[in-house]
Each structure stands twice: as structure tokens, then as C-alpha cells.
Amino acid sequence: MDIEKIKRERENWLKWKNIAPLREMLDALPDIKDVKVEIDDVIKIDADVTEKQREAVKEAAWAMRPWRKGPFELFGTFIDSEWRSFIKYNLLKPHFRLKDKRVADIGCNNGYYMFRMLAEKPAEIVGFDPSPLFKTQFDLINRYIKSDIVYELLGVEHLPYYGKKFDVIFCLGVIYHRSDPVNMLKGLKKGLNKNGEVFLDTFYIDGDEPVALCPAKTYSKIPNVHFVPTIPALKNWCVKAGFEKFEVLEKKPTTFEEQRKTEWITGESLSDFLDPNDPTKTVEGYPAPKRVYVKISL
Template sequence: MDLNAVRQERLKWMEWKNIAPLRNAINQLPNIKSSVALGNTVRLTTDEVIDVEELERIARLMMPWRKGPFDLFGLFIDTEWRSDLKYNFLRPHFNLSGKKVADIGCNNGYYMFRFLEDAPAKIVGFDPSALFKSQFDLINHFVKSDIVYELLGVEHLPFYEEKFDVIFCLGVLYHRSDPIAMLKALGQGLEKGGEIYLDTFIIDGDEAHALCPSGSYSKITNVYFVPTLKALENWCIRAGFTTFEVLGTVLTTSEEQRKTDWIESQSLEDFLDPADSSKTIEGYPAPKRGYIRIKKG
């Protein structure tokens, strides 16, 4: 696969009529000296003068903001997801110092900015979304990191120019109609001895079963399979992994996912049965996530 040809084709996405104004706005951002604090909120500060109202106007053009939160010089972007909760859950389990790290489905880069705390050798994000890349570029204009953002998907990982020591794939697996093929692609992106951190929907059960929604799951139309942990383990074995470690399971709550002024659309409370929050609106078990570390021998 000629990835450079794919890259050149996808650069044209930045010329789409809904994206081009965002790119123009980013190009007009002031060059100022700023500092970044990488806590639960990725926070930017500066001693220079900046027009926060104009910055908010630009940021709102880029809605919806899913992952975060961010504070841009006093402008608080209260994203739909409290991504800090997921990051803090996983943080005790990894050390990225000096390692090459990939984030598959990186969205606007919240996790990648947090990775900077560990001083990895390299960070590369993969996400084929012109909108999310624009959100990333807005923030990185001020952060000025060396993070690489590729408009590529997991299917490009086996052909990528380098392999990674650590791969994060958070909230992607259930969007793929062939999860074993995706897991194989992730494995092909690993350096020898590397590890992958997975986050995916799961259902309870001791047997190797998977829910296959007929139309949507929690109002998400592109959810194909929601496995038990045993089924997920079997997928990983079939994909060539020899280590399968469950780091924990977490029921999604409105503390982590909720409607805010920065999305203007429905969120978790609209996706659950109003009479029984243990079920989705379709009658399936409510969203629960499994956090997994997998390795090859």
C-alpha cells in the first residue's frame, strides 16, 4: 500500500466546504508564547494578550468536542467525555518513557497530549477525521508538540513506516465488522515485545458469546459486536496474542459521558431506557467497558 498516495488524497479533505473555514481560522491564530499543564484538564496559559472571545468563536466552529477537557487561556471546553477518568484508570499500568507510542482513533489528541507527561520518544495518532485533526491542530498550534497526526486508520497500521512499542486503541474495536482482522492489524504495528491497551464495550457472561445488535446499540449504528471477556480473549488468541490481561471493567455513567454546551446533540442519558438505566434504549445491557492489555510472545 502506498501510504504517501493515501496521505496526499486525504489532504484534499481539508478543502471540504465545512473544513476549509476551520483551516483558514487556524492559519490566522496568533503566534504567542504559552505554557501547558498536563493534568486532568489540558490547560494552556500565557502572559501575552490573546482574544479569548475570538478563540471561542473558532473552537465552536469545530463542534462537537467529544474528548477532553481543555482549558485554552481561560476558555473551558467542557467536552462530552471526561476522558481524564479513562486516562487515570489506565495510567498506573503503563510507562511510555523513551518509547514509540501510537493512539489508534486518537480523536482530537487529548490522550496524546497527556502522553507527553511520560516523555515518549515519539507519539503518532491515527484518525481519518478532518474535523478531529482540525481540533488537534488548534490546540497544538499553542502546545507546539512534535506529535504526528495521521489521517489514517487501523487498516493502514501494518503498512506504516515504523512499528510501535505501545499502541492504544480506545473505543474503536466495536466499530469494526471484523474485530479479529483489526486485532491482527494492531499486532502487525507492534515492535517485538510491544503491548496494546484496548478499551471496548463488553457484556457480562462466562461463555464465549458476543452481542450482535440488529440496528443500533445505545443509539450507535456502527456497533457490530459486543463480546464477553471470554469471547474477547478468544478473538485475541486467534489474532496471535499470547497474553491477555484484564485491567478492569467500568460501567459508563453520566459522570464520564454527558451532554454539554460543546456538543449540541444527545448523550448517554438519551441512549438508556428511561425506565431502566441498566438497559440501552434498544433493550440491550447498558454500556460497560473492558480495559485490556495484550501482548505477543
Template sequence: MDINAVLKERQKWFEWKNIKPIHLKLEKFKNENLKVKNIKIDDVIEILIEENQEKLNEIEEIAKMMKPWRKGPFKINDLFIDTEWRSYIKWNIIKPYLNLENKDVLDVGCNNGYYMFRMLEMNPKSITGFDPSALFNLQFEFINKFIKSNIEYKLLGVEHIPFYEKKFDTIFCLGVLYHRPDPVTMLKELKAGLNPNSEVILDTLIIEGEEETALCPVRYQKMKNVYFIPTLKALYNWIEKAKFKDIEFIGKKYTDLEEQRKTEWIEGESLNNFLTEDLSKTIEGYPPPLRVYLKLKN
């Protein structure tokens, strides 16, 4: 597979009618000189700039053009981008298990780059993000205009990892596995991107149970692109089939309305629309979303 040819073809995505106006606006904005006073990388990524109200209004206009904002939150002066997910809840679960110092890191399905920005404080050698979404790429470029990081963002997916020129010491794969029709093949693709003695940080949906089995829904939380949700034992079997050497259990957590909810920064529905009124099941009658966090060692 010619990755450069794939990337060149995907540049055309910025010409889509729903993307082009945002892209043109952002390209003009990126050429402007901004007086950034302070950047605080924490649960809320805070950016403080010294600009007039007209410029602040323009920044708000661009941010609102980019809805929906899924991962975050971000704050630019008084503008609070209250994203659908409070992503720091997940980050704070996995953070104690990370050592990214001087490592080459890949985040697959990186969305707008929230987690990659959080990685900066750990001083990795390099950070690369893969996500085949033109909108999320523009959100990343918007935030990175202020932060000015050296993060590389590629319009690629997990299937491109084996053909990518670079190998990595740590690969993050957060919330992707259940969207793939062949989970074992995907795990092998992740492994193919690793240097020797490296690791994958995996977050995925599971169901409770002692059996080595998986749920195969037509829809799950109204999503049509959910293929398999395994028990933990079944997930471990998939990981073994992909030939990882070891698994470290980090934790598990039910997704709740503290972590994911509808805000003015998204369009459409969120978690409370996907569950029954008492939040005990999905609207399809399946168990509610339970996530497991693992470290897979190569």
C-alpha cells in the first residue's frame, strides 16, 4: 500500500461542501499572528491569549463552525468548549500506567488530538495521530495553532499501520476495536506498528460474563458500526491470537452521564438518549457501556 498516495487522495476531503468553508476559514486564521500568553495542559486544556474582542469573536465563530466537538474540554480565554466527553476521566485512569519519556507514540483514532496534547507533558520523542476525519483534523489544527506542538496528524486509520514508514514504542487505541468487523486482524495491525518490547494502550467495550463469548448487535446505543463486544475472557483470547506476549489489566468503568453527555457543542443525541430511562440498559436492551483498559505488551 502506498501511504503517500492515500494521503494525497484524502486531501480532497477538504473540498467537501460541508468541510471546505471551515477549511478556508481556518487556513486564513492560521496565518495570523496571535499573542499567546499561556498554555495550561491539564484536565481542561486552557489557552490564554492577548487579543481584542474582535479577534476573540472570530475565534469563537471558527470553533462553532467545527461542531460537533467530541473530545476535550478546551478553554480559550472565556470561551469554554464543553465537549460531549469529559476526556480527562479516561486519561486519569490510564495516566498512572504510562511512561512516554523519549518514546515514539502513535494515537490511533485520535479525534481532535485531546489525548495527544495531554501526552506533551510526558516529553515523548514524537507524537503521531491517525484519524480518517477531515473535521477532527481541522479541530486539531485549530487548537494546535495556539499550542504550536510538533504533533503529526495523518488522515489514516488502523489498517494503514503495517504500511506506515515508522514504528512506535507506545500505540494508543482508545475506543476503536468495537468499530472494526475483524478485531483479531486489527490487533495484529496494531502489533505490526510496534518496535520490539513496546506496548499498546487499549480501551474497548466489554460485557460482563465468565464465558468466552461476544455480543454481536445490529445496533448498540443506536450505533450501526459496532460489531463485537466481548467478555474479558474473549478479549484476552483475541489478544493471545494476535500474539501479544502479556496483558496488564489497568481497570474497567461503566460510562456514565458525568463522562459523556449532550452539550451545546455537539449536534444530535448523547448517552442519555442511548440508554433506558433508569440507565440500566441500552435502548436496544443490551448491557450498558462498560469499558476496559489494558496494556498489551509486544
């Protein structure tokens, strides 16, 4: 697999007719000096700016909707993302050490988690996500943070051929989108350094048997969910992929505190995905979304 060729081809995705105007807005944004960055639950970027500068940044950010991950605050404009991503990040934070580590975030979206990781002082952060919209959102934030984070328009399937291995890999909310979850886990293993570890989360269903729900068309209105395993099934997938250590860090239902509709997204959110008469079920009649967070290693 020629990764460099794929990367060159995907740079053209930034010229798609729905993305090119956003890139033009991005390129036209003002350069702002003496920017102050606060990396916490809300990633805040601020400086002494004119009203014209403030409005230009706000207009660009608004045009880049939907903002799934966050929140961010750009020169006084609060981007209230669909997911309050700090809930997941803060859940995982006690379980990892990133200082001087090479870190990959697979399915990194707009980079919220990677920006949070900067405070941990890793040696390197590389994000993988094939979405040109999310890449554009990342570029907007990083225009003012000016980090050394590398954002690749690649997917998890490219990791084994990337040419670098990582000490810590985050792969959050990806595996249920893959039709062959064991093969995906094998790919993560190939991208891992010796003594490295993977942080993984997925939808799961209750049960002691190693089985998985296979939704017919959609799960919680998401069209590309292939399997929702029990935790024993997830563990067996990891074993089949060659991982020896499997640790459950947390399991919890998705709540309206964590995921909800805001003005910064378009379309529907969690409240639309659940049965209005029984919130323990999705609109399709499946168990409502719950996530398990695990750490796996060789």
C-alpha cells in the first residue's frame, strides 16, 4: 500500500465543492498575535482582537458545522459541540501516561482529544481521520494553537502501512463501524510498539455470553454499525487479534449530559435516536447505547 500516494490523493478532498469554500474562509482568517491558549475541559483560545476579527473567526466556525467534538471557545465564541467530549477524556485520563510517548488517535474527528493531550507533553501526536470537514475544523483550531500535531486524512486500515509505530493508540468510537472488527484490531496491533497499549471504546450490550448484536439497517439511527458486542465477545475479538491483556476501565450508558443537540450541529442527536416511549431502547427497538472503555496490550 502506497501511503504517500493515498495522502496526495486525499489532499484533493479538500477541494470538494462543499469543503473548498470553507478552506477559502480558513485561508482568509486574520493572523492574530499574542494568543493565549487554555487547555482544559473547554479548549479556550483568546487574544486582544477587533470585533471584525472576532466575527470573521465566528463566521468561519459557524460555516464548518456540525461540530461533533468539543467544546471550544474561540475569541469569545463558544462552540457548544454535540458531544461534551471532556466527559470521555476525563474518564480515560487517570489510566494513561503520555509524557514522551508517541501517540496516535484513530478517528480523531476535529482533534479535541489531541489538543487535550498536549498538556501531557507526549513526544508526538498523529491523528487519523478521513473526513475533510473534520480536518478543516482541526486546521481552524490549530491555526491559533500552532501545535505540532500531525493530522492525516487516513483511516484505521492505513495504520499498519504508515511507517511509524506508536506507544499509545486511542481508537474511540470506531470499531462498531468496521465490518471485520478482529481485522481492525490486528491492524492496531501492527501499529503498536513493544510494551504499547491501546485505549478502545465501543457500544456494547449486556450479557455473559460472547455474542454480538448485528443491527439490520441502523442502530440508534446510525447506518454503519455492524456489530454491538457483549464484553466477553469484545474480549474474544481482542484475543483473536493477538492481544494478551484486556482491562475494562469503565462502562456507562450514553446520557443527555454527554450527547445532545445544540445550535452548533445540524440534524438530530441522542434524544431523536431513542424510543420516545421507552428511553432504554433505540428507535429500532434495540438496547439503548451504552459504552465500554477498555485498555488492551500485548
